[in-house]
Amino acid sequence: MAQASANRIISDLRERIQHLEGTAARPKTVLPFGVADIDARLPGGGLAHGALHEFAGGGAGAVDGAAAALFVAGIAARTKGKVVWCLARPDLFAPALAQVGLHPDRVIYVEAIREEYVLEACEEALRFGGLGAVVAETVRLPMVTSRRLQLAAEGSGTMGLVIRRWRRPTEAGDFGHPTAATSRWRISVLPSDPLPVPGVGRARWLAELIRIKAGESADFVIGACDGQGRISISSDAADGSSQTRRSLHSG
Template sequence: MLASTTRFATPAVANALLATMPDTVWRGNQMGSQRAVTTPSGFSALDRELPNGGWPASVLIELLLAQPGIGELRLLAPLIASLTQAKKTVILMAPPHIPFAAALAELGIDLTHILLVEAEKPADRIWAIEQALKSASFGALLCWLPQCRADHLRRLQLAAGGGEGLTFVFRPAAAQHESSPAPLRMVCRAAASGQLSVEVIKRRGPVHSQPVILPLAVPAVLDQPFAERRVADILPFTLPVNSRHAVDRPALSATATRYRTALPA
């Protein structure tokens, strides 16, 4: 019988080896590391729970909502404000409701760098999202997908990897029990006093122990009764009819129909 000559690396040697390839190997009890640049969320408590301390670029970020409108735009408002003030385009893809422009402006968002795209059909949304991701000319893409197949998510994750922008996908909270290629997934629920509860259910790192409660900014214009809001508070932020920052449903549907046949099913 031959004696075994296998040698095991000491902890110091193993740690030194792991440090040379942070994108390839990581320990399950430690936060993952990536060479990709991340962007701070604007909430220190949340950044502590995100790998590399911020929102990762070039990947899908899934925000699973108990219901639309619970504060997802206010959660991303610090990021959107930073990007638009840096003259980077932020795309809002098929939001369930038209965002209140005056409230966005009060949060520091430059509306001249907001692009709103509306699409009713799920297939049109997927097509439009893929085209936006291929353009690689946006700062962030926010898309609402109440219905989405797993193969569509894989296509979007692959497309997101080709650019440097931030890609957020809003889906129903029930989707948390479904598999997803997104490396970062969070469940968002309304909390007391207008706050937002954020639970990280998937990340490159240890299991998230408990939700983070985030205080969200509330624009003063939202505290006013609707009947008392002055026209002057709204009109300066209303996009003109011929603005290039809005795409109507008929135009998008017609364009998607012409090109969808060229895409894989």
């Protein structure tokens, strides 16, 4: 009986704190990928809105992060509203984002003069609310900073998408350090889909779900984002790709 009374008191205190912080009773919504194999692995059937998600390139893409950026752009393209993209390195290629459905008229670019200001701008944009998504490109994501971003996303209901971009491959080991992100992904480039005639098929990626709250890790061989930001499970996933996955994991 004493334990039940204590639990009620704790529950009441939590509700009061949430009310004071303005975070009480916010409905939890998700953004599905529309791919059953992937959505089944995600709590609620999709990427959570009002949460922070972390992405990095794998293999040779650890520095340029091109596949990870396109994967993120495809996610942002399927949200509603403006997208704020915060960066310090002015090498983002807007036409490539448009090819995966994220058109320039939806994007507000915030270019910081120093990388540490990128995450500050990201936090301010997340707290602003009313946006489809907020993207930040950064080398480091300390636990304390990631927690602030997660709380800002929870408070506004906006999806936060952080792309980790390192200056050299040896720095990629930092991705093993824990953060407060709700999910963590690594996106690596695979050989393109084979065609029955000479030519270049649809780009393919290895999408590794390294961590997901209330879920289990997994990896998927997928077709790259189309013009609406949609991905697909590669039809050639079972044809020789297991060896590719092993080599990428070992790298």
